[in-house]
Amino acid sequence: MLAISQRGQAMPASPIRKLVPYAEAAKKKGTKVYHLNIGQPDIETPKMVLDAVRNSDFKVLEYSHSAGNESYRKKLVGYYQSVGIDVNHQQIIITTGGSEAILFGFMACLDAGDEVIIPEPFYANYNGFAVAAGVNVVPVTSHIENGFALPPIEEFEKKITPRTKAIVICNPNNPTGYLYSADEMEQLKNIILRHNLYLFSDEAYREFCYDGHQVSALHLKGVDNHVIIMDTISKRYSACGGRIGAFITRNQSVLDAAMKFAQARLSPPSFAQIAGEAAIDLPADYFDTTKAEYRSRRDLLVKRLNAMEGVFCPNPGGAFYAIAKLPIDDADTFCQWLLESFDYEQQTVMLAPATGFYGTPGLGKQEVRLAYVLNLDDINKAMDCLEAALKVYPGKQ
Amino acid sequence: MLAISQRGQAMPASPIRKLVPYAEAAKKKGTKVYHLNIGQPDIETPKMVLDAVRNSDFKVLEYSHSAGNESYRKKLVGYYQSVGIDVNHQQIIITTGGSEAILFGFMACLDAGDEVIIPEPFYANYNGFAVAAGVNVVPVTSHIENGFALPPIEEFEKKITPRTKAIVICNPNNPTGYLYSADEMEQLKNIILRHNLYLFSDEAYREFCYDGHQVSALHLKGVDNHVIIMDTISKRYSACGGRIGAFITRNQSVLDAAMKFAQARLSPPSFAQIAGEAAIDLPADYFDTTKAEYRSRRDLLVKRLNAMEGVFCPNPGGAFYAIAKLPIDDADTFCQWLLESFDYEQQTVMLAPATGFYGTPGLGKQEVRLAYVLNLDDINKAMDCLEAALKVYPGKQ
Incomplete structure (x- = not known):
């Protein structure tokens, strides 16, 4: 018998995508599904970003430099300066989405059997890249009661072993929307210095902060050799399909190692590098409009959720996600039931059970993640559905 | 001290790119460099391929399906039928270049410590993906004297251990240009059946066959569960920068496992999927023109090489590479010398030392790989340079 690999077996299926067949069935029945999942x-x-690709006039779709086009990296230096991050273009490797930046970081810094500590709930695909790299994810639990703030230092230190090599954060966070404070970033700095760890910081949602500013891991002083940033244009410019991200560090050895992985895959996508480069010339107020839109959505979503009986949703400081606690028996069952057995005026809502975002089995069973990526009107309608659903759900608690 | 990972240290630097600084220095001195490296x-x-992207009119650059756009995969079924490969669209995962297809194959089928047998010389980046996956590459040597034909079965069987899980071939081959015969493909089939191995077949150069047709690994009967094809549009449509490839197998368990790795990285690039889909509608004679051009280049290159004293270059049946044996002491030294210390009428040639393509240390020291990706006139000029260089090279043997 030919067998697949153990890591192929260990690889988790996407917790978000497993409900897709139920959503498709609901749509076939004529039910409108609001996707907050x-x-x-x-x-x-932005039109000028797409137009840059559409108006390009090269004749050969060539490989780029393995680190990405130099012109793009040089312009990115200006972008990072504008957010207070001082790096040069040789400290930037353009990656195929933020995903590849995570993979390069794990591959360059971690060996099979090494451990990374990640505050949970966390972006579920970190699990996938950890399995690919043979790395063990050690969760440290953050709690909905205090809005998913950084767990106390002692909680991290309890988890540190001789195999611990890194802490991974996402700031602002997906799935909680939590924005780490300057004080929390200093605490992280102290841990990584004391225990000589890498700090991988996923800053995909840097611009999406509603009640303050992001403190980047690269703003921290005295930890140049410890910090690696994973970045992406996906959310910043609503360009998810471009698959353009960045791996950034001031640690030359890590850069050199990551560069060898970059060379093996030849180059990042050429078309979307043009888009990414054009995006840097967007007017300074581009994010103002986008951010104002997301802030309104957040305010509406959180208000509607907290107005429902037995529901609690802390106010997320950034990104475009919120996790809410619902009066239900089991989030997986509930999310499937919403699609399979419920409708409100021929409409329903698709949510992501939070269980998939926790590393500790059994956590998140009463929690769901909501991505507020729909307009205000649709968010209202989706909340109408959820409110009606919670009144009739058989597993209500 | 923060250390990079052992795999980061073990990761080979690109053997092709390490001469780049010497080429840049030569150009700064005003020397014209012919890139056969x-x-x-x-x-x-093709213009219609680029135009498909340029004329696209979507408003949001969205994630695609993790397996790639369904419309593209369905059209690919027709393409594969046209080359005698019968697969359905659910047996195809669109990847970020052929590179990612290799990575998915290694990740889904192999565990750390497993062994893959690869006829050498082989595409150097297989080493990189093997290091990423913790897999050990076991080379079996093919020889320039018989044109790099498939080594005898006994040579493979000598290398098989309990950890051997797969054989990797590239057909037609990069770097040798060798096209495996139907008989050789049957021999491979017998080995993988007898020893229950996977056969990973990199078919990036399928259309580039000059003296016959490619026998695809998916043409073989009775090995559906054994065969995985890695494919790419890079060379086929001169679209290297698109970063669009494909992972194809009829083994459902392998597909399911690879799909989980595909979900973790979300989706392949959206722009270039449009290009890839458009390319399937190219007129049937598109490859005729391209192939005729490459055949002329091959014929000229091989003729010029074999006319030089002490040089031997077997006639490659496919792809656009040839390996030549030169009367030199050391290919790495020679290739660097060509850039650093030689010019012929202010021109020189950049070649790839074959040492980087062998897994066995010490092999390939008198061999270089030449990519005939330049027009006939430039190939002639490059050969003039090489001919002149071999007359004066201090390490001539």
């Missing part, structure tokens, strides 16, 4: 923004990609 | 074709990407 995935982080695909409805915001239009 | 990399497989970046000069052939224009």
Whole structure:
């Protein structure tokens, strides 16, 4: 018998995508489904970004430099300066989405059997890249009661072993929307210095902060060799399909190692590098409009959720996700039931059970993640559905 | 001290790219460098392929399905039928270049410590993906004297251990240009059946066959569960920068496992999927023109090489590479010398030392790989340079 690999078996299926067949069945029955389950923004990609690709006039779709086009990397230096991050273009490797930046980081810094500590709930695909790299994810639990703030230092230190090599954060966070404070970032700095760890910081949602500013891991002083940033244009410019991200570090050895992985896959996508480069010239107020839109959505979503009986949703400081606690027996059952057995005026809502975002089995059973990637009107309608559903759900608690 | 990973240290630097600084220095001195060192074709990407992207009119650059757009996969079924390969669209995962297809194959089928047998010389980046996956590459040597034909079965069987899980071939081959015969493909089939191995077949150069047709691994009968094809549009349509490939197998368990890795990285690039889909509608004679051009280049290159004293170059049946044996002491030294210390009428040639394509240390020291990706006139000029260089090279043997 030919067998697949153990890591192929260990690889988790996407917790977000497993409900898709139920959504498709609901749609076939004529039910309108509001998708609050995935982080695909409805915001239009800026026209000038798409036009840059459409108006390109090269004749050969060539490989780019393995680190990405030099012109793009040089312009990115200006973008990072504008957010207070001082790096040069040789400290940037353009990656195929933020995903590849995560993979390069794990591959360059971690060996099979090494451990990374990640505050949970966390972006579920970190599990996938950890399995690919043979790395063990050690969760440290953050709690909905205090809005998913950074767990106390002692909780991290309890988890540190001789195999611990890194802490991974996502800031602002997917799936909680939590924005780490300057004080929390200093705490992280102290841990990584004391225990000589890498800090992988996923900053995909840097611009999406509603009640303050992001403190980047690259703003921290004295930890140049410890910090690796994973970045992406996906959410920033609503350009998820471009598959353009960035791996950034001031640690030369890590850069050199990551570069060898970059060379093996030849180059990042050429078309979308043009889009990414054009996006840097967007007017300074581009994010103002987008951010104002997301802030309104957040405010509406959180208000509607907290007005429902037995529901609690902390106010997320950034990104475009919120996790809410619902008066239900089991989030997986509930989310499937919403699609399979419920409708409100021929409409329903698709949510992501939070269980898939926890590393500790059994956590998140009463929680769901909501991505507020729909307009205000649709969010209202989706909340009408959820409110009606919670009144009749058989597993209500 | 923060250390990079052992795999980061073990990861080989690109053997092709390490001479780049010498080429840049030569150009700064005003020397024209003919690049026969990399497989970046000069052939224009078909206009209708680029126009499909340029004329696209979507408003949001969204994630695609993790397996790639269904419309593209369905059209690919027709393409594969046209080359005698019977697969359905659910047996195809669109990947980010052929590179990602290799990575998915290794990840889904192999565990750390497993062994893959690869006829050497082989595409150097297989080493990189093997290091990423913790897999050990076991080379079995093919020889320039018989044109790099498939080594005898006994040579493979000598290398098989309990950890052997797969054989990797590239057909037609990069770097040798060798096209496996129907008989050789049957021999491979017998080995994988007898020893229950996977056969990973990299078919990036399928259309580039000059003295016959490719026998695809998916043409073989009775090995459906054994065969995985890695494919790419890079060379086929001169679209290397698109980063669109395909992972194809009839083994459902392998597909399911690969799909989980595909979901973790979300989706392949959206722009270039449009290009790939458009390419399937190219007129049937598209490859005729391209193939005729490459055949002329091959014929000229091989003739010029074999006319040089002490040089031997077997006639490659496919792809656009040839390996030649030169009367030199050391290919790495020679290739660097060509850039650093030689010019012929202010021109020189950049070649890839074959040492980087062998897994066995010490092999390939008198061999170089030449990619015939330049027009006939430039190939002639490059050969003039090489001919002149061999007359004066201090390490001539």
